[in-house]
Amino acid sequence: MCDTCGCSSEGGAVLRKPGTDGYHLHIGDESSHHDHDHDHDHGHSHSHHHGESRKVDVEQDVLLKNNLLAERNRGWFEARKVLALNFLSSPGSGKTTILEKSVPLLEGWPVAVVEGDQQTTNDADRIHALGVPVIQVNTGTGCHLDAQMVQRAVRELDLKERSLLCIENVGNLVCPAMFDLGEAARVVVISVTEGEDKPLKYPTMFHSADVCLLNKTDLLPYVDFDAEKCREYAMQVNHHLEWIELSAKTGEGLDRWKEWLTSRLEKL
Amino acid sequence: MHEMSIAMSVVEAVADRARQEGCSMVTGIELVVGRLSGVQADSLRFCFSAAARNTPAEGAELVIEEREASGVCDACGAQFPLSGYHASCPECGLFRVRVVSGEELAVKSITIE
Numbered sequence: 001m002c003d004t005c006g007c008s009s010e011g012g013a014v015l016r017k018p019g020t021d022g023y024h025l026h027i028g029d030e031s032s033h034h035d036h037d038h039d040h041d042h043g044h045s046h047s048h049h050h051g052e053s054r055k056v057d058v059e060q061d062v063l064l065k066n067n068l069l070a071e072r073n074r075g076w077f078e079a080r081k082v083l084a085l086n087f088l089s090s091p092g093s094g095k096t097t098i099l100e101k102s103v104p105l106l107e108g109w110p111v112a113v114v115e116g117d118q119q120t121t122n123d124a125d126r127i128h129a130l131g132v133p134v135i136q137v138n139t140g141t142g143c144h145l146d147a148q149m150v151q152r153a154v155r156e157l158d159l160k161e162r163s164l165l166c167i168e169n170v171g172n173l174v175c176p177a178m179f180d181l182g183e184a185a186r187v188v189v190i191s192v193t194e195g196e197d198k199p200l201k202y203p204t205m206f207h208s209a210d211v212c213l214l215n216k217t218d219l220l221p222y223v224d225f226d227a228e229k230c231r232e233y234a235m236q237v238n239h240h241l242e243w244i245e246l247s248a249k250t251g252e253g254l255d256r257w258k259e260w261l262t263s264r265l266e267k268l
Numbered sequence: 269m270h271e272m273s274i275a276m277s278v279v280e281a282v283a284d285r286a287r288q289e290g291c292s293m294v295t296g297i298e299l300v301v302g303r304l305s306g307v308q309a310d311s312l313r314f315c316f317s318a319a320a321r322n323t324p325a326e327g328a329e330l331v332i333e334e335r336e337a338s339g340v341c342d343a344c345g346a347q348f349p350l351s352g353y354h355a356s357c358p359e360c361g362l363f364r365v366r367v368v369s370g371e372e373l374a375v376k377s378i379t380i381e
Binding site for chain 2 (some may be wrong): 052053054055056057058059060061062063064065066142143144146174175177178179199200203204206207233235236237238239
């Protein structure tokens with residue numbers, strides 16, 4: 001049961017807005033697969049069907065529904081000239097801090113943020129403090145954002161034309177790789193407190209990314225992390241990957257990241 | 269564990285198709301799962317029975333055909349089988365592989381009644 005409104009929704013994602021007490025919206029209840037038409041009884045013998053069994057060729061992508069919704073999101077973003085970026089990483093590699101530091105870099109470009117986490121509005125609260133429109137998607141038990149969550153979340157944001165939409169996915173290097181959200185590019189973040197072999201351990205994620213941010217470079221003197229080796233591994237998994245080293249904390253390397261962002265924004 | 273979402277997507281897709289065909293029960297599902305699809309066939313099997321409960325696909329036999337992956341070298345053009353995204357070309361040794369197949373994740377057929 002939902003602990004906010006007391007409805008019987010279980011396991012579905014919920015949208016929350018910092019600064020708007022009591023605002024919460026359940027996603028996807030209407031299309032859950034458990035809500036199929038009950039024009040048949042489960043558990044009856046089906047004896048009258050005997051002999052009518054037939055095989056039908058389907059040849060359909062399992063994620064077709066998500067992919068179609070993602071394409072719809074992509075078209076919507078393109079029509080409004082919104083650059084949508086999907087930020088992916090392990091928990092704790094600094095996605096939210098990078099977003100906090102990116103917003104002030106982009107003078108003149110409106111920014112909006114979708115935050116994905118299983119629980120809490122902590123990350124959205126941090127973005128809200130910057131005065132940026134933000135919506136939190138709480139996935140409950142879900143380990144990734146999907147295209148429907150983003151479609152619903154974006155409806156609640158007043159996106160400006162020629163703007164940046166940052167979608168911070170649930171911290172997880174596995175599952176989010178499979179779900180297209182309709183983004184223009186994927187930004188994978190790794191920090192120097194992790195292992196340099198992360199690109200080899202989670203190749204699907206690094207293979208699907210467009211740019212990799214190596215964060216927390218200010219800690220390099222204190223940890224056994226070979227940044228060059230990490231870059232090499234990442235490029236071996238995805239030789240089209242762009243690579244930017246930065247420290248969101250000290251600001252080192254943020255100029256290159258700003259350059260990357262503004263060059264993409266100027267193409268809108 | 270995204271296999272649960274994947275299993276639910278399978279159930280939704282096959283139930284929709286069965287309904288379109290005017291049938292209320294799915295008794296068999298053939299899936300194609302590529303080696304690079306990011307889905308573990310065993311986990312998917314495990315999740316499927318839970319995802320299918322109280323749906324037209326409850327009790328359906330799930331047959332998973334696992335497909336090998338192959339790639340082509342962007343540098344020298346050689347074609348070769350892939351076991352993962354971290355792969356060098358057996359001809360020239362460079363890590364410039366483009367995936368040709370093995371990322372499939374599809375419902376091939378369903379048996380309905």
